[in-house]
Amino acid sequence: MNDSAPVQGELVLARIHGEPMLEMPADLYIPPDALEVFLETFEGPLDLLLYLIRRANLDVLDIPMAPLTEQYLAYIDAMRTGNLDLASDYLLMAATLLDIKSRMLLPRPPKEGAEVEEEDPRAELVRRLVEYERIKRGAALLDSIPRVERNFEWVVVHVAEKTVERLPDVSxxxxxxxxxxxxxxxxxxxxxxxxxxxxxxxxxxxxxxxxxxxxxxxxxxxxxxxxxxxxxxxxxxxxxxxxxxxxxxxxxxxxxxxxxxxxxxxxxxxxxx
The missing domain is CATH 1.10.10.580 (Structural maintenance of chromosome 1. Chain E)
Known part of the structure; x- marks a missing residue:
């Protein structure tokens, strides 16, 4: 059995010669512009969340907040080694995930009187994710439509006007x-x-x-x-x-x-x- 095999739940940052890398090397030099390339692979925090959900084959309507938050924070930690201002939107989403996670972990005291069903703390995040995924699919569908000057060019045919026959003048x-x-x-x-x-x-x-x-x-x-x-x-x-x-x-x-x-x-x- 391979001792270097990752434990279930651990985030594999990369693979070098087939071996998984679970931690960032302490002596690894990251260029100042490397974070921009990393962040450009995602179009925003919702895109990153949707990627993590689809990669783990999770149901977007019933998100397990604990593993999702851990994986998201792992990406944020990698981002924070670079330009912090560029990752401000991602940090805001991390705070939102932590808030949802804490609200789901806190015990809910029973309420007196009639039973009132409390709103799921994940409801707003789920709504945003579903709407974002729908817009992303629509954008991909529009992008697949052939476009002028990208997939084809207009063909211009010049039709010459009918010439009028001119008879010789009588001298x-x-x-x-x-x-x-x-x-x-x-x-x-x-x-x-x-x-x-x-x-x-x-x-x-x-x-x-x-x-x-x-x-x-x-x-x-x-x-x-x-x-x-x-x-x-x-x-x-x-x-x-x-x-x-x-x-x-x-x-x-x-x-x-x-x-x-x-x-x-x-x-x-x-x-x-």
Whole structure:
């Protein structure tokens, strides 16, 4: 049988090479900050009490005050070798445990008259321990919930805005090329009839607007009648330029040197024009 085996009820401070250490060595040097590390393992006197109760597998609702107080005082003695101010809360709890222990050890004289059940001196301490354990479990449950920037990171996805397709602008050179193409087609389709015509730019403008109404994009060449002669083409071309100038129609093309298209501006109605 091992003679160094601890007696039941003795507090084992540590084990060195498997051998229990029941007393603090007299020549042991404790650094000034060692107590802070020791106390940080517990979050307060209630945490230390709860640790001692759970380690001894005791019922928190029926605490044996004598062994619990002895174990608690053993921890306090170890703490008092360091910073006393840091252990003030623990000393206050030690005084409370001693008070409860003494009240439970004192004999209770019988009271005269009706029997009145006295309150258990441990009742307030038990209430505080049960409430503290419930809060500690709730805190542990909340801490187990995944947390942003600890367990995962937010994923940010940048969605680019839809770009609006911008068609090439119609330059004067494009209009000149379109006009020369019209003149070329007019020469091929001209006849030798001689007649007097009174041509009006405003009438051509009105006719073009009516033709564009509800049609969307219309090819530039489709706005002209090649069988009516050069004069009709000239007046029609002037009508188109005047409509563009007044902002009633829009010119567009899919790419440079591509066919030109004419369409009625969205805010313009044929009736108002």
């Amino acid at each position: 004067l050179l494009d209009l000149q090329s379109a006009w020369l193409a019209l003149m070329q087609r007019a020469r091929l389709n001209r006849n030798h009839r001689i007649q007097r015509e009174e041509l009006s730019v405003r009438e051509h403008m009105t006719g073009i607007l009516r033709r564009l109404g509800g049609q969307g994009d219309v090819a530039f060449e489709e706005l002209f009648e090649f069988t009516h002669g050069i004069s009709s083409l000239v007046v029609g071309f002037l009508a188109v330029l005047e409509l563009v100038k007044e902002g009633l129609v829009l010119l567009s093309q899919n790419a440079p040197m591509e066919p030109i298209y004419v369409r009625l501006k969205e805010s313009v109605s044929v009736e108002s024009a």
